[in-house]
Amino acid sequence: MMIPRPLLFILLILAALSLLPMACVLKNWHDPAKTSPRIQINPDMDQQPKFKAQTANPFFADGRAMRVWPAGTVPRGQLRGDDRYYRGLEPDSTFTAVFPVPVSEELLARGRERYDIFCATCHGLGGAGDGVTHRRAEHLAQGTWIPPTDLASQTVVERSHGHLYNSIANGIRNMPAYGHQIPPADRWAIVAYVRALQRARNANLDDVPDEHRRALR
Ligand code: HEC
Structure with a gap:
């Protein structure tokens, strides 16, 4: 059935008009x-009575919408109350001589992996201070390079565990800090591995099991 032309015309106009309210x-x-507030067909969460970050809020004396934490606030789960573990310190603020985590083969393996990534570039894989960065600096001979300390030297052997931990976390003299890249658990793993390197590099014949001694002699 054909719709008469005038009727079709009227229908089209009506269809067009029906779009007007939405427009x-x-x-x-x-x-x-x-x-004034916009017309909300579905209010949903379009309008929220809130202040956005970095905006002004006249309610507070300092005019800032973002509030500063009250002094001493600690985010949940982030209380780092154990000074020995997190800072390598005893209550009297001296570096701890106690190793705060159990030493296991896994810990040493982790320490070795982390050491090879973060420390070996300067201190060398064996800790003798002969890493690639050092060798490159020697080659350039610009006169400004402070050589990385030999980690098996008497000074470092005598340093307490907490002292080594602190050198990793906060740096020492010309050595930069690695605390932002190495979390506490890995710092302790590295300290354990440095102890292993010291033990190995300062070993003598008495440390070798009997059955292997003859081969060495
Ligand atoms: C960018 C090179 C560099 C890297 C990487 C580096 N160190 Fe050092 N480190 C140095 C230098 C240089 C010194 C000597 C600083 C000085 O005497 O001023 C030093 C000194 C030290 C000392 C001796 C501090 C003391 O007690 O006198 C220790 C221990 C040490 N580093 C451990 C580490 C460990 C562990 C890592 C890996 C987490 C590491 N370093 C990564 C350059 C580096």
Whole structure:
């Protein structure tokens, strides 16, 4: 059945008119000059009575919407109360001589892996201070290079565990800090591995099991 032409015409006009209300709503939404609330067909979470980060809030004396933590606030799960573990310190603020985590083969393996990544570039794989960075600096001979300390030297052997931990976390003299890259558990793993390197590099014949001694002699 054919729809008569005039009727078709009227239907088309009606269809066009039916879009008008939606067009008005859309115009209302996108009018930047508007100050009154926009028409919300589905209010959902479009309008939230909140202040955004880095904005002003006249409610507070300092005019900032973002608030400073009250002094001493600690985020949940981030209380680092164990000074020995997190800072290598005893209650009297001296470096601890106690190794605060159990030493296991896994710990040493982890320490070796981390040492090879973070320390060996300067201190060398065996800790003698002959890493690639050092050798390169020697080659350039610019006169400004402070050589990395031999980690099996008497000074470092005599340093307490906490002292080594602190050197990794905060750096020492010309050595930069690695605390931002190496979390506490890995720092202790590295300290354990440095102890192993010292033991190995300062070993003598008495440390070798009997059955292997003859081969060495
Ligand atoms: C960018 C090179 C560099 C890297 C990487 C580096 N060190 Fe050092 N380290 C040095 C230098 C240089 C010194 C000597 C600093 C000085 O005497 O001023 C030093 C000194 C030390 C000392 C001796 C501090 C003392 O008690 O006198 C220790 C221990 C040490 N580093 C451990 C580490 C460990 C562990 C790592 C890996 C986490 C590491 N270093 C990574 C350059 C480096």
